Amino acid sequence: MQTSKRNLWITFGVVVICYLFAMVFPFFWVFITSFKTSGEIFGTGAFRVIPENPTFQNYLTILFEKGILNSIKNSLIVATTTTIYIIVVATFSAYAISRFHFRGKNILLGLILAVSMFPQMIITGPVYNLFLHFKLLNSFAVVLPYSTITLPMAVWILVTHFNQIPTALEESAKMDGATTFQTLSKIIFPLAAPGVFTTAIITFIASWNEFLLTITLNPNPEYHTVPVAISFLRTQFEILWGQVSAATAIVTIPTLIIVLLFQRQIVSGLTSGGVKE
Amino acid sequence: MQKMGFKGWLFVLPTLLIIGIFSLWPVIQSFTYTFFDYRLNDQQKAGLYVSERFNASLFNETQMYVSMFLEEDLANIKSEEDLNQVTQLKKDLMAADKQFNGQKGVIKISKQEKSKIEHLHKSAKELVHSLNSKYELIHKDDLPALVDDLQNSVIPSNFIGLKGYKQVFTDNRIGIALRNTFSFTVLSVFFELVLGLGLALVLNKAMFGQGIVRTASLIPWAIPTAVAALMWSYLFNGSSGIVAHFFEAAGLVDKSQNLLLSGPGAFASTILADVWKTTPYMALLLLAGLQNISHSLYEAASIDGAGKVKSFFKITLPLLKPSILVALLFRTLDAFRVFDLIYVLTGGGPGGETETLSIYAYKVMFAQTNFGYGSIIVMFMFVCVAIIAILFVKFLGANLMEKN
Known part of the structure; x- marks a missing residue:
C-alpha cells in the first residue's frame, strides 16, 4: 500500500512537472532570446541558455523605434472601451432574460448562442464596406464590431450568474417601493458584482486578443493593436527574432499580471460560460 | 417570474440593436454578395448592380479629356471633312455632358440614355480610328483608350445568380482548404481532448500544485493567438528554432529547415501550437x-468491488459527458474557424498546404478584393459550422440551454 501510494505520487509529480515545463518553456526561451544579439541568434550561440553578450538593444529598438508603446496604448483604449459598453449593454439584457418572462426569450437566447458560433469572417466583408461608406476605417470605431465576439459571451455568463441570485431579495425591495432600475442598481448589481467583474475580465482579454477585425478595418499602423502590430514585425524580407522576442516579452506582461491577479474569476467565468455546474 | 412590460424590452433593446447591426445584418449582406460578381478593385464591379448603371463621374471626366485632346490635335487634322466631324463629336459630347452635369458617382439611367451613350462611343471610336490612320496625332495612344472609357461608364449588371456557387465545384483550392480545415479540426481537438482529460484527471487527484498549474494553464489561453503563433514560428524556424532543432535531433524531421518548409511538417507545427495553446x-x-x-459515488463503487478502470468508464465518463460535449462543441467550432494562428505561423503555406477555409476566404476577399467569391467561401463555412453545431446539439445531446 505504502509503495503504491508513493508510486502514484511520483507519477503525478512527473506529469505535473512535464506539463509545467511544456507550458512555460516557450516563454522562457523567448525571454532568453530577447537578450541575445542578432549575431548570437543566427550563429552558433542560438541554443545557448545564457546569452554570451546580454543586451537591451532589442528592447530599446522595440520601445522607441518600432512604436510598440503606441500599439499597447491602442489595445488599452480598444479593450477598455469594449469592456465598458459591452458590460453595460449585457448587464441590462442579462437581467431581463434572467428575471422577466417574455415571448421569444428562448429565441433570443438561441440567437445569442448562434451569434457566438458565427465564423468571424462572415461579418468582416460587410462591416468593411459599412466602415468604408461612413469613413470609419482606421479609427477606434472598430470596437463596435468587436461586439460580435464579446457580447454573446458576456450575456451568457451574466445570465448564469444572475440566475444564481435568489429573487426573494428583489421582491422585498419592490414591496418597499423600489423601481426596477433601483432594484438593479441597489440590490442586483452589488450581489452580482463578482459575476460582472468576471465577465469584464473575460471580455477584456477577448478584445485585447482580437486580430481579424483590426487587421482588416484598421490597415493604418497608427491604429494597430498589439496582436496585429506584433504580427507585422515578421516581414517577408527580414526576421529579427531578437526584436520579436523582446516585443513578445513586453506584451505578455499585462496578460501575466491579469492572470496572476484574477485567476479565480477567470476560471469561474470560463466554467460558467461553457460547463454547467 | 414576472411578465415583461414595455420597460423590460428597453433592457434588451441595446443588445438587439447591436447584434442586429453588427452580426445579423452582415450575414444577410454576405449572403447577398454571393449572387454578384462583386470586386472592389474593378470599377465596373465595385457594387451590387441588379440593373445597368451609369458612372456619371467617369463619363464627365472622360468627355472633358476627349474634347481637350481633340482640341490639341486640331492642328494635325488637315481635311475639312474630318475637322467638321471632330467639331460635331465635340458638340455631341458637350450635349451628353450637359445632361449628366452635376451628377456624381454611379447613377441609374434609362435604356434610351444608355443607347445614346453607346452610339456616341461607337461614332467616337470610328472617328478616332480613321483620324489615327490618316494623320500623326499627338495623343494617338491615349485617345482610343479614353474613348473606350465612354463605354466603360455604362456599367452592366454584375448579378450572376448561382454561377458563383457553381465555381465552388470546380475550384480545387476550396477542396484542399476544406480538407485541411477538417484535418486540423479533428486532429487538434482530438489531442486536446485526450491530453486535457488526462491532465484534468491527474489534477483532480493531485494534492499539490493545483494553484501553480492553474496559473501556468491560463497564460497560454490568455495571450493573444497572434503572439503565441509568432512565438512558435520562432521556435519552429529552421536556423535558430530550438524546437525544430530538437525535432531534428530526435529524428522526427530529417533537417530542421524542413519543418516549416514541408507540407506535413508545417501542418503538424500548426496543430502542435494549437494544442499547446488550448x-x-x-x-x-x-x-x-x-x-x-x-x-x-466512487466510494460506493469501490465497496461494490469496482476497480479504478471500471469506475472511470461507469462513473466518471457518463457524469462528465455533458461537460465534455459542451467543451468539445466550442473547441470544434473554434478550430474550424481558425485564422490568426495559421495566418501568422505559416500564412497558409508552404504552397497552400496549411491553408484553411478562413485563410482562403480572407485572401480572396482582402488580397484579391473579390468580395463575391470570398462571400461564397464564407457562406460555405457558415453552413459547415451550422451542421457541426446541429450534430452536437441534436445527435449527441449537448445541452447548452441549462436552466432555461
Missing part, C-alpha cells in the same frame, strides 16, 4: 466538471 483551457473546463462529481 489544451490547458480544455483541462480547466473538464476539471471543473470532475470536481462536481461526488466522492461518495
Whole structure:
C-alpha cells in the first residue's frame, strides 16, 4: 500500500512537472532570446541558455523605434472601451432574460448562442464596406464590431450568474417601493458584482486578443493593436527574432499580471460560460 | 417570474440593436454578395448592380479629356471633312455632358440614355480610328483608350445568380482548404481532448500544485493567438528554432529547415501550437466538471468491488459527458474557424498546404478584393459550422440551454 501510494505520487509529480515545463518553456526561451544579439541568434550561440553578450538593444529598438508603446496604448483604449459598453449593454439584457418572462426569450437566447458560433469572417466583408461608406476605417470605431465576439459571451455568463441570485431579495425591495432600475442598481448589481467583474475580465482579454477585425478595418499602423502590430514585425524580407522576442516579452506582461491577479474569476467565468455546474 | 412590460424590452433593446447591426445584418449582406460578381478593385464591379448603371463621374471626366485632346490635335487634322466631324463629336459630347452635369458617382439611367451613350462611343471610336490612320496625332495612344472609357461608364449588371456557387465545384483550392480545415479540426481537438482529460484527471487527484498549474494553464489561453503563433514560428524556424532543432535531433524531421518548409511538417507545427495553446483551457473546463462529481459515488463503487478502470468508464465518463460535449462543441467550432494562428505561423503555406477555409476566404476577399467569391467561401463555412453545431446539439445531446 505504502509503495503504491508513493508510486502514484511520483507519477503525478512527473506529469505535473512535464506539463509545467511544456507550458512555460516557450516563454522562457523567448525571454532568453530577447537578450541575445542578432549575431548570437543566427550563429552558433542560438541554443545557448545564457546569452554570451546580454543586451537591451532589442528592447530599446522595440520601445522607441518600432512604436510598440503606441500599439499597447491602442489595445488599452480598444479593450477598455469594449469592456465598458459591452458590460453595460449585457448587464441590462442579462437581467431581463434572467428575471422577466417574455415571448421569444428562448429565441433570443438561441440567437445569442448562434451569434457566438458565427465564423468571424462572415461579418468582416460587410462591416468593411459599412466602415468604408461612413469613413470609419482606421479609427477606434472598430470596437463596435468587436461586439460580435464579446457580447454573446458576456450575456451568457451574466445570465448564469444572475440566475444564481435568489429573487426573494428583489421582491422585498419592490414591496418597499423600489423601481426596477433601483432594484438593479441597489440590490442586483452589488450581489452580482463578482459575476460582472468576471465577465469584464473575460471580455477584456477577448478584445485585447482580437486580430481579424483590426487587421482588416484598421490597415493604418497608427491604429494597430498589439496582436496585429506584433504580427507585422515578421516581414517577408527580414526576421529579427531578437526584436520579436523582446516585443513578445513586453506584451505578455499585462496578460501575466491579469492572470496572476484574477485567476479565480477567470476560471469561474470560463466554467460558467461553457460547463454547467 | 414576472411578465415583461414595455420597460423590460428597453433592457434588451441595446443588445438587439447591436447584434442586429453588427452580426445579423452582415450575414444577410454576405449572403447577398454571393449572387454578384462583386470586386472592389474593378470599377465596373465595385457594387451590387441588379440593373445597368451609369458612372456619371467617369463619363464627365472622360468627355472633358476627349474634347481637350481633340482640341490639341486640331492642328494635325488637315481635311475639312474630318475637322467638321471632330467639331460635331465635340458638340455631341458637350450635349451628353450637359445632361449628366452635376451628377456624381454611379447613377441609374434609362435604356434610351444608355443607347445614346453607346452610339456616341461607337461614332467616337470610328472617328478616332480613321483620324489615327490618316494623320500623326499627338495623343494617338491615349485617345482610343479614353474613348473606350465612354463605354466603360455604362456599367452592366454584375448579378450572376448561382454561377458563383457553381465555381465552388470546380475550384480545387476550396477542396484542399476544406480538407485541411477538417484535418486540423479533428486532429487538434482530438489531442486536446485526450491530453486535457488526462491532465484534468491527474489534477483532480493531485494534492499539490493545483494553484501553480492553474496559473501556468491560463497564460497560454490568455495571450493573444497572434503572439503565441509568432512565438512558435520562432521556435519552429529552421536556423535558430530550438524546437525544430530538437525535432531534428530526435529524428522526427530529417533537417530542421524542413519543418516549416514541408507540407506535413508545417501542418503538424500548426496543430502542435494549437494544442499547446488550448489544451490547458480544455483541462480547466473538464476539471471543473470532475470536481462536481461526488466522492461518495466512487466510494460506493469501490465497496461494490469496482476497480479504478471500471469506475472511470461507469462513473466518471457518463457524469462528465455533458461537460465534455459542451467543451468539445466550442473547441470544434473554434478550430474550424481558425485564422490568426495559421495566418501568422505559416500564412497558409508552404504552397497552400496549411491553408484553411478562413485563410482562403480572407485572401480572396482582402488580397484579391473579390468580395463575391470570398462571400461564397464564407457562406460555405457558415453552413459547415451550422451542421457541426446541429450534430452536437441534436445527435449527441449537448445541452447548452441549462436552466432555461
